[in-house]
Amino acid sequence: MIKEKTKLAIASTTSIQNSGLFDILIPTYEKSTKYNVKVEVIAVGTGKAIRLAKKGGADLLFVHDPFREEKFVAEGYGVNRRPVMHNSFVIIGIAKDPADIKEAKNAVEAFELIAETGSPFVSRGDDSGTNIKELDLWEDAGINPKGKGWYFEAGAKMGDTLLMADQKKAYTLSDMGTFLNYEQKIDLKILFQDDPMLKNQYSIIAINPDRFPNVKYREAMDFIAFVTSNEGQLLIANYKKNGVNLFYPDAVPSVMTKTNRREKNET
Amino acid sequence: MDFIIEGFRKAFILILNLDAELLGIILLSLKVSGTALLIAALIGIPLSAVIGLKNFPAKGFIISLMNTFMGLPPVVVGLFIFMLLSRAGPFGFMELLYTPSAMIIAQTILAFPIVASLCHSAIVGVNPIIKQASMTLGATPFQVAITIIKEARYGIMSGVIAALGRLMAEVGAILIVGGNIAGYTRVMTTTIAMETGKGDFELALALGIILLTISLFINAVLYFIQKKGIVKK
Known part of the structure; x- marks a missing residue:
């Protein structure tokens, strides 16, 4: 039986x-x-x-x-x-890299550069693990991005957030796995990685x-x-x-x- | 069961406190749907008068087309507008995707067939004697059209309000083209969808209650208008 x-x-x-x-x-x-x-x-x-x-x-x-x-x-x-x-989180953006985050010493500095240049940034804004990590980085940078004109809270899944960032030519924080899944569909590239903070x-x-x-x-x-x-x-x-x-x-x-x-x- | 009661309790507290975030979401809903309705009405009413009063080839086909489009699936409209406005699309250079303007465009397309079709029915339903009488009295074609629109006003208002009801309740198209961005393109229906997905029912419930109240109000007005129209006849 x-x-x-x-x-x-x-x-x-x-x-x-x-x-x-x-x-x-x-x-x-x-x-x-x-x-x-x-x-x-x-x-x-x-x-x-x-x-x-x-x-x-x-x-x-x-x-x-x-x-x-x-x-x-x-x-x-x-x-x-x-x-x-x-695995690691990566900071994604257009190849032109207007905030020049490729030159940043660490992830917090990369976020500072994005804020200083007012470059568009799309946030998950959905209380996910990735969203929490992103908010931690802003906090470490001493920046409150909420309500800023360049900061977009999508309230969406990682895939949708990547598509929105692609349309807005914006930066975003993504987990490596989802980014690899979407890499072929979007024009965005990994601009910053390999920081212990992004573990x-x-x-x-x-x-x-x-x-x-x-x-x-x-x-x-x-x-x-x-x-x-x-x-x-x-x-x-x-x-x-x-x-x-x-x-x-x-x-x-x-x-x-x-x-x-x-x-x-x-x- | 407890979480439902608790959800309603917290929802009512949220409504009573009506914070800036909640108010912003409600106002944006009204702004997007209201603007779309206004544009649809400004084009739809004159057009339905022309279709109703003039004879031209393919008239029957156009009326059938309008009736068909009354039931346009919002997600299909959303998809279509998304493709047109996306960076790779023909209007990508205008950078309208994920803006309130994109939401207004999508909702105008949804509202237009409803306004045009229901107004057309109202105008066709006006007693033909009125048209003949005003022509006999020497009215120009424009004056005849105005007289008939005035006569059909209750039916036209019903059509416009029916369209508003559909726009306020719609989520598929505005979610796709607006992107539900906080404080920018986030409206009542998209917030409800998102908060439910997150497992936060309080704000979703609060907005649901407000949305239903607005719908009830719209339908009460609709009922009042229709009743008045019937009494008058």
């Missing part, structure tokens, strides 16, 4: 969903686990994912906003937060079973064990788009060097 599958709900972000990583991770997990589970991803912005998880609407939270994640755990909503992977850290958290007794805690912990295991981390390290890595594993970072070494040997 086939037992009905347990549903394991992950509240996560559109950026992981759009990258296609779940399509690799989840089938492998479902095959390898000893539990009879069906994983369901609820892909929304980080802000909404956290709110959803706070209402007990998911078994796991897989997002990218370290500050709010720590708060989530501290307030007793989640347990066992584990860093899974990271985009993804972590996974189990929802606290003490607070929400109905969550599938054992299965949730099993999924965390999988994505932070050698096997899960290797899947992340090997996941590429147009030959570019979308994510870098953080739970077992050494798998990355192993894959790179193997590639070097092959070529």
Whole structure:
């Protein structure tokens, strides 16, 4: 007799969903686990994912906003937060680069230059992890861009924001994965990257079973064990788009060097 | 259930406080839809009078076309205007995409067939004796048209207000061409769509209540006008 599958709900972000990583991770997990589970991803912005998880609407939270994640755990909503992977944010703009941010020493200076020259900038403006990171950078620069004539709050997903920035010949902050997906459709280029400030850290958290007794805690912990295991981390390290890595594993970072070494040997 | 009650409670607090952001969103909605309606009416009413009073080839075809376009899907209009106004499109040089002007253009296109078609019906419905009488009294064709428009005023006003109702409720076209930019192209319907997506129901509910109140008001006026028209006849 086939037992009905347990549903394991992950509240996560559109950026992981759009990258296609779940399509690799989840089938492998479902095959390898000893539990009879069906994983369901609820892909929304980080802000909404956290709110959803706070209402007990998911078994796991897989997002990218370290500050709010720590708060989530501290307030007793989640347990066992584990860093899974990271990639980076990039500052995108037209090749002409009117604010000259290519010459900036760091991301905060790049934002200062955009503000000083009054160059158009499109913000997600939707409470997403990317939006939070962008607002942090403005705060570090000591600039309040809201209401300025050059600052456009789109209230939209990353893809729509990139299209709007393209039309407005504006700068914007994007995660690497989504930008690579849209690169062919738009005229914008990566103008600034490789700053530790632009690190985009993804972590996974189990929802606290003490607070929400109905969550599938054992299965949730099993999924965390999988994505932070050698096997899960290797899947992340090997996941590429147009030959570019979308994510870098953080739970077992050494798998990355192993894959790179193997590639070097092959070529 | 709790979150629905809580949502309504917070929504009413927002409406009572009516902060600058909320007020700005409401005013922009009224400005965009009002301007579009005005343009559509200024072109649509005279045109419907010409179509209604003159005979010319392809008249039947034009009337059918107007009736068909009454049901234009807003997203299709949005897509079309987006392509025309985007940087690669023929009017890209005007840099109108993601501006209130683009929203007004899209809504004018949506309102125009409704105004023209309903006004045409009203003008055709005027008793032909009036046309004959004014011609017998020596009126010029322009004076005849004015007399008939005056006679059909209740029907025309109904048409204009029906179009306003559609514009106020519309989200597909203005979201595509306006881009829902905060404080610039963000109106009631696009805010509701966005806030619901974010999981913030309070502002969405508050705007929903205001939008319904405005619709109710518009329809009450429409009912009043139609009733007056019937009594008069």
